[in-house]
Amino acid sequence: xxxxxxxxxxxxxxxxxxxxxxxxxxxxxxxxxxxxxxxxxxxxxxxxxxxxxxxxxxxxxxxxxxxxxxxxxxxxxxxxxxxxxxxxxxxxxxxxxxxxxxxxxxxxxxxx
Amino acid sequence: xxxxxxxxxxxxxxxxxxxxxxxxxxxxxxxxxxxxxxxxxxxxxxxxxxxxxxxxxxxxxxxxxxxxxxxxxxxxxxxxxxxxxxxxxxxxxxxxxxxxxxxxxxxxxxxxxx
Numbered sequence: 001x002x003x004x005x006x007x008x009x010x011x012x013x014x015x016x017x018x019x020x021x022x023x024x025x026x027x028x029x030x031x032x033x034x035x036x037x038x039x040x041x042x043x044x045x046x047x048x049x050x051x052x053x054x055x056x057x058x059x060x061x062x063x064x065x066x067x068x069x070x071x072x073x074x075x076x077x078x079x080x081x082x083x084x085x086x087x088x089x090x091x092x093x094x095x096x097x098x099x100x101x102x103x104x105x106x107x108x109x110x111x112x
Numbered sequence: 113x114x115x116x117x118x119x120x121x122x123x124x125x126x127x128x129x130x131x132x133x134x135x136x137x138x139x140x141x142x143x144x145x146x147x148x149x150x151x152x153x154x155x156x157x158x159x160x161x162x163x164x165x166x167x168x169x170x171x172x173x174x175x176x177x178x179x180x181x182x183x184x185x186x187x188x189x190x191x192x193x194x195x196x197x198x199x200x201x202x203x204x205x206x207x208x209x210x211x212x213x214x215x216x217x218x219x220x221x222x223x224x225x226x
Contacts, residue, residue: 033214042116042203042217043155088154098168098210100145102154 006089010107019076021106023089024069030092032065033100034074037086046074046087081112116218118204124224125194133189133221137206144187145215146179147203155203161187162209194225 005024013019023032031050035043049056049065049072056063062075076083086105093099117136125131137144142163147155148171157171163184172179176194181187191198201222205215 030210035217042219043205045214045216048214090154092210098143098145098160098162099157099171100210100215101157102147104152104154 006087006103006106008106009104010109012109012111013079015079015081015110015112017079019079019083019108019110021074021087021108023072023074023103025072025089025091025101025103026070027091027093029067032063032072033090033092034061034063034072035088035090035102037088037105039085043088076108079108079110081110084108084110116204116206116216118202118218118221120221121219122222122224124226127196127225128193129225130190130192131194131223133191133202133204133223135187135189135204135206135218137185137187137204138216139185141206141216142184142209143207143213143215144181145205145207146187146189147205148173149201149203149220151200158189158202191223194223196225199223199225 007022033048034046037043047058047063049063060077065072086107088102088105090100090102119134144161146158149155159179160168161181176192178190201220203220205217207213207215
């Protein structure tokens with residue numbers, strides 16, 4: 001079973017627009033991570049936000065974390081066709097174990 | 113090597129056949145993870161190693177699945193008597209000791225059981 005749930009499941013936007021993806025999870029966490037996966041390839045780590053952080057930036061990426069609502073969002077600004085991929089949130093449970101639990105992902109399509 | 117390497121990239125197995133999937137993690141990475149990813153889904157955790165010790169194998173779906181990392185570097189995921197439902201991409205990742213560390217993923221092995 002997967003802890004993270006992303007929404008929307010799929011998102012189609014025009015190049016230059018912003019893309020926002022949301023993730024919800026169920027239990028207390030140490031951190032939350034976002035990954036990107038291009039078709040047929042492995043996952044690439046984008047950003048990690050710790051449970052005591054509320055917002056983090058990396059280039060065109062902005063991640064927020066609301067531990068009271070057990071949710072996170074990933075914003076990609078000024079999207080490019082090359083951003084077309086699946087995006088996954090992943091959480092490390094705070095209560096023992098070493099699992100990183102992934103959601104089902106948001107499929108982003110950026111039209112040129 | 114520069115990244116996590118997995119082999120083979122593709123494997124077709126006949127139902128009932130045993131398979132072995134290999135993962136070469138990034139040198140010096142203590143942690144190694146195996147995941148199973150079905151089409152259109154996120155990766156599902158299978159097992160975790162810290163050096164040679166298998167600290168968590170709670171995600172292995174049945175006793176047909178077995179993983180090892182005998183010298184704390186290369187790892188092998190073995191699936192015995194493969195079934196059609198085992199068809200998936202098997203991903204390996206390595207990292208420094210969690211928590212709060214980035215995991216680096218290999219390209220995966222796509223297993224198709226026919």
